[in-house]
Amino acid sequence: MAGEKRTIGSIVFTILEYDKDNRIARATSAGTPPASQPGFAILAEVRDTTNKKFYKNTGTTSSTTWTEFEAGATGATGATGPTGVTGPSGPTGAPGPTGAASTVSGPTGATGPSGPTGAASTVSGPTGATGPSGPTGAGVTGATGPSGATGATIDTEVATLVFGATDTTVSGAITAGSLPIGTYVSARTGEPAYSELLLTTSGAVLTGVRTAAPGTGDGITYKVTLKKA
Numbered sequence: 722m723a724g725e726k727r728t729i730g731s732i733v734f735t736i737l738e739y740d741k742d743n744r745i746a747r748a749t750s751a752g753t754p755p756a757s758q759p760g761f762a763i764l765a766e767v768r769d770t771t772n773k774k775f776y777k778n779t780g781t782t783s784s785t786t787w788t789e790f791e792a793g794a795t796g797a798t799g800a801t802g803p804t805g806v807t808g809p810s811g812p813t814g815a816p817g818p819t820g821a822a823s824t825v826s827g828p829t830g831a832t833g834p835s836g837p838t839g840a841a842s843t844v845s846g847p848t849g850a851t852g853p854s855g856p857t858g859a860g861v862t863g864a865t866g867p868s869g870a871t872g873a874t875i876d877t878e879v880a881t882l883v884f885g886a887t888d889t890t891v892s893g894a895i896t897a898g899s900l901p902i903g904t905y906v907s908a909r910t911g912e913p914a915y916s917e918l919l920l921t922t923s924g925a926v927l928t929g930v931r932t933a934a935p936g937t938g939d940g941i942t943y944k945v946t947l948k949k950a
Contacts, residue, residue, distance in 0.1 A: 730755030734767070740909065744782055747905065758785045763915065764906050764941075779915055876949040877902070882929040883942045884913075889931050897925040898950025904943055911939035918943060 727734050732755055738747040744762040754767045754776055765778040767787070780786030880893045901920045913935035921928050927945060935941050 754787050759783045761785050878947050880927050880945045885940050886937050887934045889934050892928045895927045896949050899947040902948050904945045907944040908942040913939040913941040
């Protein structure tokens with residue numbers, strides 16, 4: 722059952738897919754997959770999650786031989802997202818304090834001339850002027866909000882290449898300018914001969930080339946993921 726965990730040769734595998742003969746076709750492993758093990762399909766693919774490497778079985782269904790291969794390229798970074806909104810203004814500062822009242826007294830009146838005693842003066846000196854008001858407090862503007870995060874996106878399509886018993890070259894239609902970023906075996910008939918798969922694109926055509934045909938009564942189907950132009 723896909724998703725189950727199995728220990729094979731001391732390595733824990735998580736099964737992702739079985740073939741029609743109940744052999745493991747795709748899986749992940751917590752370490753380098755062990756060689757000379759039965760139960761794996763020819764060209765079975767294993768991703769080592771501990772060492773971040775990819776392997777495929779170039780041996781047989783009764784004795785594995787693991788060959789490392791490169792994973793597909795990473796998609797391009799998406800366009801920059803919009804700038805975030807400006808933050809609100811800060812509150813207005815409170816008014817400054819009122820200046821203190823003057824404590825300066827007016828001048829004393831002049832003494833009258835000698836001779837007859839003048840009447841006592843009843844005039845008070847002038848009141849001192851009121852001090853100036855304090856300065857008005859300045860308000861502080863709030864900081865501008867941060868820019869929004871950059872969004873990432875990638876547009877893909879999937880093409881199918883089916884190789885019959887005598888086929889070494891098979892082509893399929895794609896969107897013009899698309900580029901292959903990954904491939905896997907989706908089906909096989911019998912025990913097809915081992916072969917590397919070379920992928921090329923020209924305009925709106927994807928071409929797959931095997932160094933050897935599958936063989937009499939045998940066949941193999943590949944799924945190819947492409948990044949659209």
